[in-house]
Amino acid sequence: MVKGMKRAIIFYSFEGNTREAAEKISKIIGADLIEIKPINDIPESGPGKFMAGGGKALFGFGSAFHSVKEDLDSYDEFILGTPIWAGRTAPYLMAFLKNESIRSKFTGVFTLSGSGNNKSCLKQLKKKLPNLRYDVSICDRVGRNEDETNKAIELFAGNYKISNEDLKT
Numbered sequence: 001m002v003k004g005m006k007r008a009i010i011f012y013s014f015e016g017n018t019r020e021a022a023e024k025i026s027k028i029i030g031a032d033l034i035e036i037k038p039i040n041d042i043p044e045s046g047p048g049k050f051m052a053g054g055g056k057a058l059f060g061f062g063s064a065f066h067s068v069k070e071d072l073d074s075y076d077e078f079i080l081g082t083p084i085w086a087g088r089t090a091p092y093l094m095a096f097l098k099n100e101s102i103r104s105k106f107t108g109v110f111t112l113s114g115s116g117n118n119k120s121c122l123k124q125l126k127k128k129l130p131n132l133r134y135d136v137s138i139c140d141r142v143g144r145n146e147d148e149t150n151k152a153i154e155l156f157a158g159n160y161k162i163s164n165e166d167l168k169t
């Protein structure tokens, strides 16, 4: 790790997949974990789950979150971890990214989804995060395979190791 470089993974997870990936990545690259917790999340089951999730993701309804206790100014770099909802970034993370002062610190994003398609999510994020360089899509169901998931995580995390080596003086 670059001397003095402080890094955090900022993530939201409804069902645990994004949290699991965040924990694995943080262990490989040495980053703090900052979880964004909604004030009102979607129902755990039933038709309301996807209706509420879709409404929040597409229109930003009810995307308020609890403020984080960490001092964000003390970090040099952030990585975002999000599940895909209705093709988009989790609404609570989009609400979090309204804080313009931290946007330039995001250099990477990993997404968790059922389909593996994160195109709209990346398009949405690239408009807000000018320094995004690395991204990876991790699929939780279609063709899910623990080895492939771990390989994708290691490749993504490896970018951070390489960029750190390059920066070493």
Ligand SMILES: Cc1cc2nc3c(=O)[nH]c(=O)nc-3n(C[C@H](O)[C@H](O)[C@H](O)COP(=O)(O)O)c2cc1C
Pocket: 012, 013, 014, 015, 016, 017, 018, 019, 042, 049, 050, 052, 053, 054, 082, 083, 084, 085, 086, 087, 088, 112, 113, 114, 115, 116, 117, 140
């Ligand atoms: C409200 C809601 C909407 C979702 N929309 C999509 C979607 O549009 N495309 C997709 O591939 N997966 C979709 N999923 C599946 C999740 O992205 C996937 O299960 C992910 O791994 C969940 O991450 P988590 O366990 O961290 O919450 C959706 C899940 C929920 C709950």
